[in-house]
Amino acid sequence: MKRQGGLDWFRIPAALLVIAIHTGPLASLTETGDFFLTRVLGRVAVPFFLMVTGYFLQDRWMEGWRGIRGSWNKTALLYAGATVLYLPLMLYKGDFARENVLWEELRDVVFNGTFYHLWYFPALLLGLPLTMALVRALGERRALWAAGVLYLAGVLGDSWYGLTVQVPALKGVYDQLFFLFDYTRNGLFLVPLFLLLGSTLAGRKRRMSPGRAAVGLALAFVLMTLEAFWLRSMDWLRHDSMYLTLPLVMVCLFALLSGWKVEGGKGLAQLALALYVIHPWSIVLIRGGAKALRLSWLLVDCSPVFYLAVCLLSAVLSVLWLVIWRRYGPRRTVLPRRAWVEVDCGALRHNLRALNGAMEEGQRMMAVVKAEGYGHGAVPLARLLEGEGVDAFATATLDEAVELRRAGIRGTILILGYVPPEAVSVALRRKLTLTVVDEAHAAALEATGKPVHVHWKVDTGMHRLGVDWERLTKTVRACPHLVTDGVYTHLCVSDQLDEESRAFTVLQLERFRQALETLEQAGIRPKEVHAQASYGLLNYTGVRCTLARVGIALYGVLSGPGTVCGAVELEPALALKARVTSVRTVKAGEGAGYGLAFRPGRESRVAAVSIGYADGLPRSLSGRGHALVRGKKVPVAGRVCMDQLLLDVTELPEVKPGDVVTFLGRDRGEVLSAETVAEEAGTITNELLSRLGARLERVYKAR
Ligand SMILES: *Cc1c(COP(=O)(O)O)cnc(C)c1O
Secondary structure: OOOOHHHHHHHHHHHHHHHHHHHOOOOOOOHHHHHHHHHHHHHHHHHHHHHHHHHHHOOOHHHOHHHHHHHHHHHHHHHHHHHHHHHHHHHHHOHHHOOOHHHHHHHHHHHHOOOHHHHHHHHHHHHHHHHHHHHHHHOHHHHHHHHHHHHHHHHHOOOOHHHHOOOHHHHHHHHHHHHHOOOOOOOOOOHHHHHHHHHHHHHOOOOOOHHHHHHHHHHHHHHHHHHHHHHHHHOOOOOOOOOOOHHHHHHHHHHHHHOOOOOOOHHHHHHHHHHHHHHHHHHHHHHHHHHHOOOHHHHOOOHHHHHHHHHHHHHHHHHHHHHHHHHHOOOOOOOOOOEEEEEEHHHHHHHHHHHHHHOOOOOEEEEEOHHHHHOOOHHHHHHHHHHOOOOEEEEOOHHHHHHHHHOOOOOEEEEOOOOOHHHHHHHHHOOOEEEEOOHHHHHHHHHOOOOOEEEEEEEOOOOOOOEEHHHHHHHHHOOOOOEEEEEEEOOOOOOOOOHHHHHHHHHHHHHHHHHHHHHHHOOOOOOEEEOOOHHHHHHOOOOOOOEEEEOHHHHOOOOOOOOOOOOOOOOOOEEEEEEEEEEEEEOOOOOEOHHHOEOOOOOEEEEEEOOOHHHOOOHHHOOOOEEEEOOEEEEEEOOOOOOOEEEEOOOOOOOOOOOEEEEEEEEOOEEEOHHHHHHHHOOOHHHHHHOOOOOOEEEEEOO
């Protein structure tokens, strides 16, 4: 996720607002002004920090604990550190001399915070796993609704508590809750909504325009001010952290800030965090110092001076702390990658646009993202495409389709392969579309009696899957329970340009047309009709379909040479890389690798590289393949092993461990295209890409 400058910068005013809440800069001047500043304006600070956290967690909720572990551990560590920092003040305040001290401490540690301002940390520690569980159980959209309901429940225990007390049963419930914690502004009620709003806004392609966000923010803020003052006049406020209109304010504020193009930086985030953690110490020190110097009348009693003094001292302490931390703190280790796939999102967008340009009027893309999106990673890919307006996807298997739904993909998801009738309920629950693969399958699906959505596959000559084209109408009519959303066929020689193949494809399309015509005569008009995959789209026009099922071309690759007649400019989106781990000399007359298959006959240098056939690099590249190192093409030396291979780098004496090796993609001027490598390996690009293994890390480059 790219850093957003606007979000980084706003952390500083947000931290200063938190300090304002705890010092009351206007308290000695105007009560109304103080209320406005600390109880209304100040209330955007914490939700803002939560939304930023959600923003950076964007796609990670679905990964479960693995996705949030980093944030959780960091928060826990900060909480522990800050608690130690405030132990002296806790002792001084007499926290440990309370009645029921164990219970009180437990409440504090888990909910209220060990020191008053520290409640944010336990709230996040609880809110992170809760939010993750919600997203996993309900999907992103419904999780957002659930979080909204929790927030409403929180509001009823916070600023709208005056309403709650009028319903005795409800008040009873809240009394029980307040036995557990002091406020509802905690990890249960406050945190999930703002985390999810942050990640939802991060995932949205179309951003609110700055002008609209600013107007929205102004309006929402006026509403929130009115709400707060009205609640105050009604004497309904039990606390004042959660207003009904606060989420609206936050969405507009966040949209405005994330659209603000400025240079940000990690330093700002660290400074804001330090200000937040340290300022209560500054408060104590200023009070104590003022008393000792007999300056309380100025430094404490005059609230704006007090506020400024606390801010100043906090800033000095924070900067000091950051300098010390950077100098002596632990160094963060970033592990160098072993073997990885780099996906160029810009190339994917380009290909999408180019292919959409090749569609006929009224035809849309059905993006084929089976087999982990041909190695590009199905979920990130589908998310990117959905953001670009793609509303139909195809997978090979039920599991692949379920994975997309669980990741929040909303469009049509068609499963191209056979799905057993036992899985109909899963398909219905996940709103998946099945392919009817033959008459027996149709009968079995019909026998479930469930209104399952299907696309009928028609066998027009490939003889793999599909109902025979002449029997389509009869079969469809025999299945009144099935919901016919679409009809399609698959072309089996559309990538071959010779006359015979062209004639066969035309025949397939003609049979398909006839099947559709008969269907229409029977009064059945499927919404979606499709026949072309990548080559059908690139090589044939006038097919008159509503969809084209595009796979390989979307990834900017052709299966092999001589497969396309048209001229659509595509850009390959995937690069495959690994690293040199060791370099050594092989003397003349010696061999290297399994079977000593590399026999150079002269003194040579070989480099071991951290990728092998278990990562999906074909073993058939042994002794035949190539890779790019330092912008030069070098041959694979001997046999590809399971997890590594050797390169002959005799011509490149400067090669050393750590060097990046490119197996697919570009290195400086040199390119190894998927077409070339597939040919060297004796296969087609589709196989090469789709077999790239789960062990490869996938890195997405925004460009
Ligand atoms: C895989 C597949 C596609 C996509 O094919 P490409 O040649 O990669 O575009 C389309 N339709 C069906 C039925 C498929 O199995």
